Structure formats: structure tokens, C-alpha cells
Amino acid sequence: MSVPGVKRLRLHKTLGKQIEALHRVRQPQARLQADPIEMPRRYRDPLDIEVVGLLSATLAYGRVGLFKPVVEKILSLCGGSPFRYVATFDAKRERPRFKGLYYRFNRSEDFVSFLDRMGQVIRQHDSLGRCFLSHYREADEDIGPALSGFIAALHAARPDALSRGLAYMLPSPEAGSACKRLNLYLRWMIRPDDGIDFGFWKAIPSSKLIIPLDTHVIRIAAYLGLSRRKSPDWKMAKEITEALKRFDPADPVKYDFALCHLGISGDCPLQADPEKCEACLLREGCRRGRRALRRIAS
Numbered sequence: 468m469s470v471p472g473v474k475r476l477r478l479h480k481t482l483g484k485q486i487e488a489l490h491r492v493r494q495p496q497a498r499l500q501a502d503p504i505e506m507p508r509r510y511r512d513p514l515d516i517e518v519v520g521l522l523s524a525t526l527a528y529g530r531v532g533l534f535k536p537v538v539e540k541i542l543s544l545c546g547g548s549p550f551r552y553v554a555t556f557d558a559k560r561e562r563p564r565f566k567g568l569y570y571r572f573n574r575s576e577d578f579v580s581f582l583d584r585m586g587q588v589i590r591q592h593d594s595l596g597r598c599f600l601s602h603y604r605e606a607d608e609d610i611g612p613a614l615s616g617f618i619a620a621l622h623a624a625r626p627d628a629l630s631r632g633l634a635y636m637l638p639s640p641e642a643g644s645a646c647k648r649l650n651l652y653l654r655w656m657i658r659p660d661d662g663i664d665f666g667f668w669k670a671i672p673s674s675k676l677i678i679p680l681d682t683h684v685i686r687i688a689a690y691l692g693l694s695r696r697k698s699p700d701w702k703m704a705k706e707i708t709e710a711l712k713r714f715d716p717a718d719p720v721k722y723d724f725a726l727c728h729l730g731i732s733g734d735c736p737l738q739a740d741p742e743k744c745e746a747c748l749l750r751e752g753c754r755r756g757r758r759a760l761r762r763i764a765s
């Protein structure tokens with residue numbers, strides 16, 4: 468084996484240990500308030516959680532403090548059971564209650580159409596989970612085909628064309644999108660309950676998940692050499708997931724929460740900060756971290 472090959476293997480082993488340590492030490496409970504999963508975590512009934520989860524995940528773009536009030540407002544309209552509200556949703560009756568509600572790319576009619584589509588799918592399949600599972604095949608390499616089928620069902624639930632805002636909420640892997648927020652939802656529904664994720668859809672193994680390609684994950688994955696791709700699309704999400712499988716083939720996406728919150732918390736800032744790198748568990752497996760350590764030592 469060549470010397471660079473040995474060096475690469477050593478770095479890879481180091482990174483594996485460090486990323487595992489990061490996953491173990493980062494305290495998810497302390498970070499829940501800064502994560503959209505806090506909203507579905509308020510509910511007990513899995514059917515409510517599926518509905519609130521999809522709503523919270525699809526609107527999880529921009530800062531938590533900005534999209535949370537919009538989700539809160541919609542939840543306040545849902546009453547005690549978001550599942551029952553959505554399953555019996557009547558767009559004509561409910562439309563006036565959404566008047567004036569908007570969030571960045573999304574207008575009130577997007578929310579009405581979204582809830583109406585969810586309601587149609589629930590009436591057809593009994594729940595969002597059953598709809599998703601009806602599109603899943605064990606032979607699928609990953610969750611992509613099932614997600615495409617699920618999204619196609621939501622698109623087809625109403626005859627009218629998708630608005631731009633709604634198309635942004637409901638992208639499909641078929642079009643090459645990284646589907647960050649939908650992969651986040653799938654992580655919540657499929658990964659085992661560890662105090663963060665819920666593990667409701669047990670028929671699907673965690674190994675089929677694809678990492679939600681959050682801006683912090685993209686940046687930190689590049690520092691760690693997990694992807695060389697430039698375009699933040701489905702291919703990049705797959706490549707990073709494959710790289711994480713080297714550390715845990717059965718559950719590669721378990722690292723997502725820790726990596727993402729390393730960025731959200733400011734512990735891995737956009738601007739290089741040698742002091743933060745010195746304190747970071749990933750420093751020896753991280754290109755930028757190693758550079759910072761060399762600078763400190765010189």
C-alpha cells in the first residue's frame with residue numbers, strides 16, 4: 468500500500484472515532500429548542516406526530532426563530548388533534564382562517580393546498596405512514612424511490628397545478644433535488660427513538676435513509692472530506708451518506724443531528740476560528756481543523 472494510502476486510512480480511522488465521539492457527547496435534549504423536531508415532540512399520538520412532523524419539516528427553511536411562529540400559527544388552527552383536523556380538512560371552509568398568513572416563499576393558499584393534499588392522502592391510505600410504506604420496496608437501494616412515490620401522491624391529490632411555493636415545499640428526488648427537509652422528516656419517522664427521532668416506520672431500515680443536506684452539513688462534510696461534489700443535490704446527499712456508512716453502515720444518518728448542530732450552535736462557525744477548532748472533537752479528522760492546529764503550534 469502506498470504511503471498516501473496508509474495516511475488516508477489512518478485519517479479515516481481517526482475521523483471515524485471522532486465522529487462517533489461527537490455523536491455520543493453532543494446533548495440532543497439541550498439542543499431540541501433550536502430544532503424543528505421540538506414541534507412534533509409536543510404530541511403523543513403517532514398520527515398527530517406524522518402530520519405535525521411533515522408540516523414542521525417542510526417549512527424548516529431559514530432560521531428556526533422565523534419559521535416556528537408560522538408552524539405555531541397553523542397548529543393553533545388545528546386544535547387538539549392535527550391528524551383529525553387534516554383528515555377532515557375542507558379547503559373552502561378553512562381558507563378564510565389562513566388569510567394573511569405567509570412565510571418567505573409560501574403564501575396562505577400554499578398552506579391550504581398543502582393541508583388539503585395531506586388530507587386527501589390520509590383519506591386514501593388512513594395515514595401518511597401507510598401512504599409512504601405503500602411506495603417502499605425492500606429491494607430499493609435507498610429511500611429515494613419511496614419518497615418520489617409519496618411526493619407524487621401529494622402532487623396528484625388535487626387536480627390544480629402546484630404553485631411555486633408549494634413546489635418548493637414538496638420537491639422530489641426524481642428531479643435531482645437533495646430534498647433536505649423531506650429527508651429530515653424521514654429521519655424523524657424511521658430512525659429508532661433515541662430521544663430525538665421517533666422510529667415509527669419500522670418496516671424501513673435506517674440504512675436506507677439519506678442525510679438531510681443542511682447548509683451546515685454541506686460545509687462540515689467538505690471539511691471532513693466526505694464529499695467533493697459542488698452541487699448540493701441528491702447525488703451529494705447520497706455521497707455523504709455513503710461516506711458515513713463507513714462509520715456505521717446500519718445507521719449512517721445518526722450523525723446528522725450532531726453535525727448539523729455543530730454548525731447551528733456556532734461551535735463550527737462559517738469564518739475559521741482556530742480556538743473553536745482546538746476545542747472541537749473533530750479537529751484531527753478535519754482539514755480545516757488540522758490547518759488551525761498547525762497554525763497554533765507554529
Ligand code: SF4
Nearest residue numbers: 735744747750753756
Ligand atoms: S475542527 Fe474546526 S472546522 Fe473542523 S468541524 Fe471542528 S470547528 Fe469545524
